[in-house]
Amino acid sequence: MITGNFNVQISARVSELHDLAAMVEAFGETHGLPNRTNFIINLALEELVTNTLVHGIFEDDIEPKIDVSLSVDDSRVTVIVESNGGMFDPTEHTNVDTSSELDNRPIGGLGLHLIRSQADAFSYEFVDGINRLTLEYNRS
Amino acid sequence: MASQIDVLEEHEGDVLVLTPVGRIDSSNAPVFERMVKDRIDDGETKIVVDFTKLSFISSSGMRVLLIGAKNIKSNQGKLVLCSMRDSIREIFSISGFDTIIPVVKDRIAAIDH
Numbered sequence: 001m002i003t004g005n006f007n008v009q010i011s012a013r014v015s016e017l018h019d020l021a022a023m024v025e026a027f028g029e030t031h032g033l034p035n036r037t038n039f040i041i042n043l044a045l046e047e048l049v050t051n052t053l054v055h056g057i058f059e060d061d062i063e064p065k066i067d068v069s070l071s072v073d074d075s076r077v078t079v080i081v082e083s084n085g086g087m088f089d090p091t092e093h094t095n096v097d098t099s100s101e102l103d104n105r106p107i108g109g110l111g112l113h114l115i116r117s118q119a120d121a122f123s124y125e126f127v128d129g130i131n132r133l134t135l136e137y138n139r140s
Numbered sequence: 141m142a143s144q145i146d147v148l149e150e151h152e153g154d155v156l157v158l159t160p161v162g163r164i165d166s167s168n169a170p171v172f173e174r175m176v177k178d179r180i181d182d183g184e185t186k187i188v189v190d191f192t193k194l195s196f197i198s199s200s201g202m203r204v205l206l207i208g209a210k211n212i213k214s215n216q217g218k219l220v221l222c223s224m225r226d227s228i229r230e231i232f233s234i235s236g237f238d239t240i241i242p243v244v245k246d247r248i249a250a251i252d253h
Contacts, residue, residue, distance in 0.1 A: 014143075021163070021196070036226065039227035039228075046166065046200075047199060050165075050198070098235055099236055102206075102213060102241070103213075105206060105210075105240055110202060113234070113235065114231055114235065118231075
């Protein structure tokens with residue numbers, strides 16, 4: 001089994017999402033990851049970049065930055081996403097209404113629910129002003 | 141500045157079929173949202189979104205469909221989704237969206253819905 005890792009830093013702009021998606025797909029192809037896994041990782045990254053832009057608080061001279069790290073071994077794929085912009089604890093924002101009728105269904109709050117539902121492990125810490133979210137996906 | 145999205149538009153009888161191409165994410169969801177809103181405002185009451193050419197959608201894109209379903213329902217119309225690949229179908233199931241917006245196998249079933 002091929003193992004490997006991948007690191008990239010992006011400025012948190014939605015315009016960079018397409019490039020990031022292409023990099024993740026290339027990584028997945030190199031390491032034989034199923035299409036579903038590539039999709040789930042790309043979805044998580046898209047949601048997290050968007051969250052950083054929406055919820056992040058940036059002083060005038062600070063640019064949004066997101067570090068993305070992917071690593072793969074025999075049993076799992078690990079995705080670590082580090083972002084600035086002030087503390088944002090996604091474990092506090094995962095309750096979402098998935099059962100109301102159409103007229104009453106709230107719009108929004110879905111991205112983190114999807115990330116948490118699809119990850120096999122999910123942890124968050126805030127260290128030295130950086131949000132670090134670790135997501136793990138089993139390979140089986 | 142929102143990115144663009146290519147959307148094929150076809151009429152099959154009184155049904156408008158929209159086929160977005162590629163990705164719908166937070167960079168281009170506002171463009172797609174405007175398009176869906178314009179078509180509903182123009183009086184379309186039966187809209188099918190065909191996912192055949194869509195490889196990726198995020199919650200930003202799903203939100204557009206939820207808003208569209210609500211708006212078209214208020215005009216006594218209906219929005220139906222079809223031809224999703226498995227990974228997209230999965231997130232519509234996790235979100236419970238498939239219980240409030242019809243998701244069917246293919247375009248024929250969507251038009252007949």
